[in-house]
Amino acid sequence: MENRSISDPPPPPTGMPHGGPGGMPPVLGRPPPPPQQLPAQMFTTAAQLLDLTDKKLMVALRDGRKLLGILRSWDQFANLVLQSTKERIFVAPGTAPNQPRGLYADIDRGLFLVRGENVLLLGEIDLDKEDDAPPGYDLAEVELVQNLAKQRKQQEKVKEKKKVAMLAKEGFEGENLGEILL
Amino acid sequence: MLFFSFFKTLIDHEVTVELKNDIQIRGVLKSVDQYLNIKLDNIQVLEEIKYPHMSAVKNVFIRGSVVRYVHLPANAVDVPLLEDATRREAANQAGKGK
Numbered sequence: 681m682e683n684r685s686i687s688d689p690p691p692p693p694t695g696m697p698h699g700g701p702g703g704m705p706p707v708l709g710r711p712p713p714p715p716q717q718l719p720a721q722m723f724t725t726a727a728q729l730l731d732l733t734d735k736k737l738m739v740a741l742r743d744g745r746k747l748l749g750i751l752r753s754w755d756q757f758a759n760l761v762l763q764s765t766k767e768r769i770f771v772a773p774g775t776a777p778n779q780p781r782g783l784y785a786d787i788d789r790g791l792f793l794v795r796g797e798n799v800l801l802l803g804e805i806d807l808d809k810e811d812d813a814p815p816g817y818d819l820a821e822v823e824l825v826q827n828l829a830k831q832r833k834q835q836e837k838v839k840e841k842k843k844v845a846m847l848a849k850e851g852f853e854g855e856n857l858g859e860i861l862l
Numbered sequence: 863m864l865f866f867s868f869f870k871t872l873i874d875h876e877v878t879v880e881l882k883n884d885i886q887i888r889g890v891l892k893s894v895d896q897y898l899n900i901k902l903d904n905i906q907v908l909e910e911i912k913y914p915h916m917s918a919v920k921n922v923f924i925r926g927s928v929v930r931y932v933h934l935p936a937n938a939v940d941v942p943l944l945e946d947a948t949r950r951e952a953a954n955q956a957g958k959g960k
Binding site for chain 2: 722723724725727728729732738740742746758768770772782784796797799800801802803804805806809810812814815816817
């Protein structure tokens with residue numbers, strides 16, 4: 681334990697002496713294979729984003745927007761270039777009276793350059809499922825959904841304000857005061 | 863760098879990442895980088911009905927800056943080793959400060 685570091689490979693299993701009786705005989709003229717360790721270059725932002733390049737992605741932004749587009753370029757800060765982007769807006773069920781199911785609509789936005797700090801997450805879209813509506817949601821008119829979304833935002837704002845005020849009275853400070861993450 | 867190394871030891875384990883917007887995503891940890899950006903495979907979103915935009919997504923890249931918690935599998939963490947490493951790192955940092 682003393683001088684092991686966390687990036688060391690795990691110790692060999694005990695109770696199986698190398699080349700001892702019962703163990704594997706050493707292969708003549710060839711050293712044993714080095715312990716399996718993943719190459720360091722796998723653990724860079726670049727390597728993670730490289731797999732996603734030219735794929736259709738869902739990008740969730742800090743202000744709650746959801747963008748669907750093809751990732752064409754990026755850098756180490758997760759600044760992104762998205763092609764053929766659509767913004768998808770959702771409204772939860774129950775926003776309007778007599779609206780038992782959620783609604784969504786797409787707006788064409790074209791080319792996007794997103795500054796990295798505004799990115800929450802990027803998700804690769806399963807192409808088998810991309811044309812299915814999310815469970816419980818139906819496609820609707822853009823204007824209808826936009827209006828409902830506006831309403832919803834107003835409702836949430838009021839709720840959030842109340843919550844923050846209540847917490848502040850108890851001496852708590854919100855993690856994202858003044859900014860609603862969705 | 864300690865937690866970067868620590869997360870690297872958890873590659874291929876199933877973890878749950880909770881973001882600052884309360885969404886919880888469970889998946890297999892595939893990669894991590896110096897900013898603790900996290901890549902998860904085969905994801906499953908808790909309370910999926912609240913997050914319709916995630917329904918067609920199979921793997922995600924999460925920006926490290928928006929992560930609140932990472933829930934780890936207890937049996938994948940060598941606690942004494944981590945304690946040890948943490949103390950050593952702290953000692954190193956203190957040494958550098960002088």
